[in-house]
Amino acid sequence: MSVTKTTHRIDLNGARSDVLHVGAPNVGDRAYFNRLVDQIFQRRWFTNDGCVVKELEEKLRSFLGVKHCIVVCNATVGLQLAFHALELTGEVILPSFTFVATPHAACWEGLTPVFADVKRDNHTICPDSVRSLITEQTSAIVGVHVWGNPCDTDAIESIARDHGLAVIYDAAHAFACGDQRRMIGNFGDCEVFSFHATKFFNTFEGGAIATNNDDLAARLTLMKNFGFAGMDHVIHLGTNAKMPEICAAMGLSMFPILEEIREKNRYNHQLYRAHLEGVKGLRLLTYDHLHQTNWQYVVIEIDEAEFGISRDSLVDRLHAQNVRARRYFYPGCHRMEPYGSMERNRKLDLPNTETLCRRVICLPTGTAIDEVDIDRICQIIRGY
Ligand SMILES: Cc1ncc(COP(=O)(O)O)c(C=O)c1O
Numbered sequence: 001m002s003v004t005k006t007t008h009r010i011d012l013n014g015a016r017s018d019v020l021h022v023g024a025p026n027v028g029d030r031a032y033f034n035r036l037v038d039q040i041f042q043r044r045w046f047t048n049d050g051c052v053v054k055e056l057e058e059k060l061r062s063f064l065g066v067k068h069c070i071v072v073c074n075a076t077v078g079l080q081l082a083f084h085a086l087e088l089t090g091e092v093i094l095p096s097f098t099f100v101a102t103p104h105a106a107c108w109e110g111l112t113p114v115f116a117d118v119k120r121d122n123h124t125i126c127p128d129s130v131r132s133l134i135t136e137q138t139s140a141i142v143g144v145h146v147w148g149n150p151c152d153t154d155a156i157e158s159i160a161r162d163h164g165l166a167v168i169y170d171a172a173h174a175f176a177c178g179d180q181r182r183m184i185g186n187f188g189d190c191e192v193f194s195f196h197a198t199k200f201f202n203t204f205e206g207g208a209i210a211t212n213n214d215d216l217a218a219r220l221t222l223m224k225n226f227g228f229a230g231m232d233h234v235i236h237l238g239t240n241a242k243m244p245e246i247c248a249a250m251g252l253s254m255f256p257i258l259e260e261i262r263e264k265n266r267y268n269h270q271l272y273r274a275h276l277e278g279v280k281g282l283r284l285l286t287y288d289h290l291h292q293t294n295w296q297y298v299v300i301e302i303d304e305a306e307f308g309i310s311r312d313s314l315v316d317r318l319h320a321q322n323v324r325a326r327r328y329f330y331p332g333c334h335r336m337e338p339y340g341s342m343e344r345n346r347k348l349d350l351p352n353t354e355t356l357c358r359r360v361i362c363l364p365t366g367t368a369i370d371e372v373d374i375d376r377i378c379q380i381i382r383g384y
Contacts, residue, residue, distance in 0.1 A: 020377065021324045023198030024368035026261050028253030036249035045245060049225070052248040057208075059255060063176075064185035066210045068217035071248065072224055072241040075172045075194030075207035079105035081241055082190050082209055083140070085219040086166045090137035094170075095125040096334040097353045098144040102170050103333050106142065114138070115334045117350040122288070123147060123299075123360075126352070127155035134159075140166040145174035145184055145191075147285065147297040148200075153179070153187045160188075168192065171210075175201045176262065178292040185210035190220075195247075200261065200294040201254050203247040261367055265295035268365040268374060272298050275378035281307025282381070296366070299328070300381075301359040311359050314381065318361075321380050325361050332357040 036052060045051070053071055060069040072078040083092070083106060092106050096115040103113035117129040125143045141160055143151035151169065160167045167188035171177075174184040175193050185191050190213065193199075195206035211217050219236065222229060227238030254261075269287075276284055285299040302311040309317075311327065318325040332353050334345045363377060 019322045019324060020364040020369055020373055022326045022362045022364050024364065024366055025197045025202055026200065026254070026257075026367050028250060029256045030253070032256060033249055033253035036252060037246060040245045040249060047242055047244045049242070050245040050248075052245040052252065053243055056203075056243075056248040056251045059252065060208055060210070063255075064183050064210055066183075066185045067212045067214070068220075069185070069208050069210045070217060070220050070224060071195075071203075071206060071208045071243045071251075073207070073243055074196065074205050075170070075192050076101040076105050077239070077241045078192040078194075078207040078209050079142075079168070079170060080109055081220055081223050081239070082168050082192055083109040083111060084237075085216055085223055086140065086168070086189060088139040088166060090139050091135060092140045092142055093130050093133050093138060094142035095144055095146075095353070096332045096348075096350055097123060097329055097356055098146060098170065098333060099172065099329060100333050100336055101172070102142060102144055103339060107338065111139075112137070113333075113339065115339070115345065115348060115350060115353075117352050118146075118356065119152070120352050120355075122149040123285070123356060124149050124151040125156070127152050127159060129350075130156065131159055134163055134165075138163065138165060140168060142168050142170060143188070144170040144172075145177065147287075147299055148174045148177040148184075148293045148295075149287070150174070150177065150179045150184060150187075150291060157188065172196075172199070172207075173296065174294075175199065176258065176292070176294045180290050183292070186212060189213060190216060195251060200265075200296040201251070201258065203243065203251040203254075206243050206247045206251065262294055264367050265365055268369065269295050269298055271371060271374045272363065272365075272378065275375065276300070276381065279307075279382060281305065298363040298365045300361050300363065301356070302361065303359065308383075311361060315361060318377070318380055321376075323364065323377050323380060325363050325377075327357075328360050328362050330357050330360075 091112045097118045169191040171191040172194035190211035195203040222236040223238045224241035227234045227236035229235045281303040283301040287293040304310045
């Protein structure tokens with residue numbers, strides 16, 4: 001296949017490492033960030049709904065085309081707030097093939113995570129599996145737009161309507177992604193983004209909850225700031241989920257360079273595809289060309305029988321050459337504590353999840369690597 005060359009002028013400020021990591025941070029417009037930081041120090045307003053946070057929320061709303069976007073300290077707490085604000089009870093159905101923050105947030109809120117299987121093609125939650133797990137105790141479905149792939153939102157939301165369930169999406173991976181119709185941020189009751197340093201769009205640590213529901217937005221806004229409706233006026237249970245001004249400044253500084261980062265990721269993905277084409281027993285996950293994606297994840301699946309060595313041996317081989325490829329989401333949330341020892345999870349049958357937990361590797365991409373690095377990584381994979 002041919003690879004379209006891009007200009008990918010990315011300012012790394014000289015930062016260069018011999019070790020290649022998955023999730024090496026993307027850096028925004030440093031000069032703009034520095035100006036914003038100077039202003040924060042001049043104002044001496046470091047947190048509590050300052051003007052940088054407000055500007056970031058406004059920018060996010062308009063970028064996502066959503067009515068409300070509430071920035072928070074991270075996505076895990078964002079999920080907890082969402083579950084709490086929606087007054088969920090009993091069981092919530094979510095995939096096991098996700099980062100452990102998804103079930104942890106539910107469990108932290110006193111809910112029981114019920115693990116569904118995922119689809120083999122794009123790794124998102126399987127609607128048939130969800131349907132089979134609904135009980136009297138179910139209060140919500142939590143889909144995860146894993147790798148930025150939109151879940152089957154029509155099917156999930158139709159199941160939810162039939163059973164009167166809430167729908168929350170963990171959109172930690174999916175900033176600037178969407179399907180043919182809408183950007184992620186506009187689905188379900190609400191969607192929760194992560195702006196952790198490893199993500200496409202980062203605020204060092206951070207996250208945001210997007211929703212088109214006015215009442216839910218009002219509740220979330222109260223809850224993220226201890227329930228304060230005004231000075232000395234607490235009207236709701238709350239916590240401290242605020243994002244500091246300096247983190248919001250990082251977020252604002254990502255916008256001018258966002259499309260460049262997306263293009264660099266797309267270019268890297270194309271390079272990997274060209275280099276790995278024809279490797280037996282290796283599948284590179286592609287993105288649906290009808291969807292908008294951030295290309296932030298280069299995901300391969302290794303079929304040990306055809307590839308010749310196991311996924312774990314390949315990871316060891318990469319690590320030995322300073323390529324910090326990662327097994328995802330190994331060993332699967334239903335095998336991690338406190339979930340693994342729960343009676344209901346001991347005999348869980350999640351065939352696709354099991355296969356993926358055995359096969360998936362994420363490879364380094366982003367603005368911190370170049371063509372030479374990708375060539376070297378692919379040579380290691382090919383066994384040269
Ligand atoms: C799918 C998923 N959900 C939730 C999270 C938690 O995000 P945060 O680190 O912002 O709390 C992550 C973080 O990596 C994630 O990958």
